[in-house]
Amino acid sequence: MNKAATTRHKILALFSVVRGYNIMLLTVAQYLAAIFVFTVNQTLREVMVDWHLHLVVLSTISVVSSGYIINDFYDASIDAINKPVKTHIGNWVSQKTKLQVYFTLNFIAFVLGMIISWKAGVFFAGYIFLIWLYSHKLQKYPLVRILSVSILDILPFFVIFVYYENISELIITHGLYLYLLVLLKEFIKDFERAKGALLTNRETLVLKYGEDKVKVYVYVLLALLTIPTYFLLRFPEVGSMRYYFYSSIIWGPLFLILLYIAKTNKHYFLLHNFLRVVLVMGVFSLSLIDTSVLLIRILNEVRI
Incomplete structure (x- = not known):
């Protein structure tokens, strides 16, 4: 294998380890929120020349990426069974290199945070510690793992x-909605983890209580999700994003049926991706909160 090919493999491996697709989605979500939620009275140029905003985004993706790396260390044995292809790709980069990237990303996140403000620096330092605490300690306890992650x-x-x-x-209401949706996704991932956890002597909710009982927890979560959805629809500020929340009338029952008949790892993988799509739709629906913002910027040729 030539040097160029090796470099490409390493880049691909790091992209896989830091879950590059999640990082890209997070980046898009932050910029959409900045443009369509918090700076509706500013031009796109004014938003995009705010270098503090770019530092916030860069700090965030750095600390989240480092979190995925440290989690990759602690989940290596389970992932080798549940996600053999992803594990194989990740192994194209040595553990030493991963550690170096991990510490570098944490350093970047903290320094950029301090440049923004001391409060941001403290936040990112605290977040780095919480990610380590989760990976090293909290994920050993099934319910705590799901709630904390x-x-x-x-x-x-x-x-x-x-x-x-x-x-x-x-x-706050939107945050509760998002938390319950992510919690729902983590419960489904618990079904996916069962095989690898069993073979590596790790505990999960499914192994501890059984599939049927954990499914009941998911049904309850799905019902709880209707509460913040109801209140979000009562906020006029939601604008056309209300159609995203209305879509739960369709995907909610469909998800319920698919979960009820789910038996194999392939079924739970499908449900996991189902919720990923719902989350991605939610991110891009941020641009619908005030469609007049989008229209004005188009008519002004985005003024950039």
């Missing part, structure tokens, strides 16, 4: 809200 998953989405100092009732 769901919190860690949604925190990066709300860094941008903190940056613009706009924590409203709408934002």
Whole structure:
């Protein structure tokens, strides 16, 4: 294998380890929130020349990427069974290189955070510690693992809200909706982890309580998701994004049916990807919160 090919393989491996697709989605979500939620009275040029905003995004993707790397270390044995192809690709990069990238990304996140403000620096330092605590300790306990990783998953989405100092009732309600949706995804992932966990002597909710009982938990979560959905639809600020929330009338029952008949790992993988699509739709639906913003910027030829 020539040097160029080796470099390409390493880049692909790191992209896989840091879950590049999630990082790209997070980046898009932060910029869409900045453009369509918090800076509706500014031109796109004014938003995009705000270098502090770019530092917030860069810090966030750095710390989240490092989190995926450290999690890759602790989940290596399970992933080798449940995700053999992904594990094989990830192994194109040595553990030493992964560790170097991990510490480098954490350093970048903290330094950029301190440049933004000391509060941002403290936030990113705390987030780095929480990710380590989860990977090293919390994930050993099935229910704690699911609850804590769901919190860690949604925190990066709300860094941008903190940056613009706009924590409203709408934002909190949306945060609850997102948390329950991510929690739902993590419960489904618990079904996927069962085989690898069993062979590596790790505990999951499915192995501890059985598939049927854990499915009941998911049914309850799906029912709870209707509560923030109802209140979100009552906020006029939601705008055309309400159609995204209305879509739960369709995907909710469909998900329920698919979960009820799910038996194999392939079925749970399908459900996991089903929820990924719902999350991706939610990210891009941020641009529908105020469609007049999009229309004005198009008519002004985006003024850039």
